[in-house]
Amino acid sequence: MSKTKTYLPLIIGVAIAAGIFIGGKLNFGDTSDRLFTSNSKKDKLNRLIDYIDYEYVEEVNTDSIVDVTVNGILDKLDPHSVYIPKADMQKVSENMKGNFVGIGINFYTYRDTITVIKTIENGPSAKAGIIGGDRIISANGESLLGGTVNNDSLVDKLKGERYSELILKVFRRGEPKLLTFNVTRDEVPIKSVDAAYMLTDNLGYIKINRFAESTYKEFKKALLNLKDKGATSLALDLRGNPGGFLEVASQIVDEFLEDDKLIVYTINKKGKEDRSYATRRGDFENGHVYVMIDENSASASEIIAGALQDNDKGTIVGRRSYGKGLVQREMKLGDGSAVRxxxxKYYTPTGRSIQRSYENGNRDYYDDFADRLNRGELLDEKKIEVADSLKFTTPKGKIVYGGGGIIPDVFVPYDTKMQNETLTFLERRGFLNNFIFEELEKQREAYSAISREDFFENYIISDDMVKSLEEYLKLKTRSNIVFVAYKDEVKHYLKATLGEQLFGFGAYYKILNKHDIMIDKVINLSQMTEN
Incomplete structure (x- = not known):
């Protein structure tokens, strides 16, 4: 065994332990001579790893031990301090940055062939002329037929250096021979604004799925576009939004608040405060905003809702939010992995911390949704538990509460029909998306004659398509799923999914929102305000 190999586990262990130690100290005011002082606890950890590496009776992957150790340490802290392994770092970074370098397609392995579901708007493939339904036969001369390449490997083949070229051979139905496309890899946006359109003549709608580096620019563009269309009120949909960058949330709040209004402030372990205030750049300060939240709206979503509520601006609509008031910083550990x-802790302008308790451990913390459902809180606002000791008052005298999420101004109960567990599972696992693709493949030419507006207003999903879905699921899941009790809801999801594949950006939510009780509530509230 070489010396490099012998000492590698020790080097890794020391680097990771030091990375945790130094990362936790950086930017907290310590001088450099204190960063490397000896610590018996860290020495013990390194020594244990060395003993296992050198003396344990069987061969052990030391890297996996380090991963387990890091996760074990973080589990003792709070539910939101997490370890990101090296293998996951690229995907996590791309998601938070808001783009990646690739060719810009959504694909599906259909009959052992890589088939394009849709191209990403303005992405490299769309610019090259690739369309939904195209089969990719080869990439740079390497065959992709026969199901020999799994999805992860395919993604690796399609990604590459920015501006590098990928030559694709493509089969397109109706064409006598294979088509060749020279696709230049480029940055492909991972959209965080899912939809932006007018709900009524005066009420605009924007759906944000997370707060990445690119989110504010997407939001601003959508907001100005809606203003040009006559929006004097805005429905900002943050349901299911888990959060992201605090600074991005502050930028969005700034669009609604008058100059110098406090947006949010944070306090670290040494009591240092960092305050964020509204500036002059707000473009919707005179418009009314309805912020839609639910039990899965967290972190940056709650910063927006809390900042507006505490400044008596707009109306918060929905159900009590998640309750995450902790701020993380990503710190690299030296081997490609990182820790958040x-x-x-952050506080809303009235001084509220909306972080819910995690004293009973992470499992209990993450079971909170089930607890709320069992208590009846998701169906009845009177079941929401509040503490008088955490009562705060806004400048106009409205009572608000801390200690576990943002309680909305207007409550809307959980829709047990449209948010059916089976439907949610099928949608999230991609079954509905893949089924619709296969249905579309049977008669893609017929659908090409339908305009976007005609589809939205007049297209009806047939009972036969629902029956076909049942047969598809029986084949794919080997379970007998029948939609007798909620056939209309299934049809609605199928139409939304079909609309997304046909027309792209915003189509899914524009169709799904037609039967959304929270959207209906916001429309009613806006009409009452106008009158």
Whole structure:
């Protein structure tokens, strides 16, 4: 065994332990001579790893031990301090940055052939002329037929250096021979604004799925576009939004608040405060905003809702939010992995911390949704538990509460029909998307004659298509799923999925929102305000 190999586990262990130690100290005011002082606890950890590596009776992957150790340490802290392994870092970074370098397609392995479901708007493939239904036969001369390449490997083949070229051979139905496309890899946006359109003549709608680096620019563009169309009120849909960058949330709040209004402040372990205020750049300060939240709206979503509520701006609509008031900083550990460590707590302008308790451990913390459902809180606002000791008052005298999420101004109960567990499972696992693709393949030419507006207003999903879905699921899941009790809801999801594949951006939510009780509530509220 070489010396490099012998000492590698020790080097890794020391690097990771030091990375945790130094990362936790950086930017907290310590001088450099304190960063490397000896610590018996860290020495013990390194020594244990060395003993296992050198003396344990069987061969052990030391890297896996380090991963387990890091996760074990973080589990003792709080639910939101997490370890990101090296293998996951690229995907996590791309998601938060808001783009990746690739060719810009959504695909499906259909009959052992890589088939394009749709191209990403303005992405490299769309610009090259690739369309939904195209079969990719080869990439740079390498065959992709026969199901020999799994999805992860395919993604690796399609990604590459920015501006590098990928030559694709493509089969397109109706064409006598294979088509050749020279696709230049480029940055492909991962959209965080899912939809932006007018709900009524005066009420605009924007759906945001997370707060990435690119989110504010997407939001601003959508907001200005809706203003040009006559929007004097806005429905900002943050349901299911898990959060992201605090600074991006502050930028969005700034569009609604008058100059110098406090947006949010954070306090670290040493009591240092960092305050964020509204500036002059707000473009919707005179418009009314309805912020839609639910039990899965967290972190940055709650910053927006809390900032507006505490400044008596707009109306918060929905159900009590998740309750995450901790701020993380990503710290690299030297081997390609990183840790997101909680470094401060944030507070809404009235001084509320909306972080719910995690004293009973992470499992209990993450079971909160089931607890709320069992208590009846998701169906009845009177079941929401509040503490008088956490009562705060806004400048106009409205009572608000801390200690576990943002309680909305207007409550809307959980829709047990449209949010059916089976439907949610099928949608999230991609079954509905893949089924619709296969249905579309049977008669793609017929659908090409339908306009976007005609589809939205007049197209009806048939009972036969629902029956076909049942047969498809029986084949794919080997379970007998029948939709007798909620056939209309299934049809609605199928139409939304079909609309997305046919027309792209915003189509899914524009169709799904037609039967959304929270959207209906916001429309009613806006009409009452106008009158």
């Amino acid at each position: 460590l909680t470094v401060s």
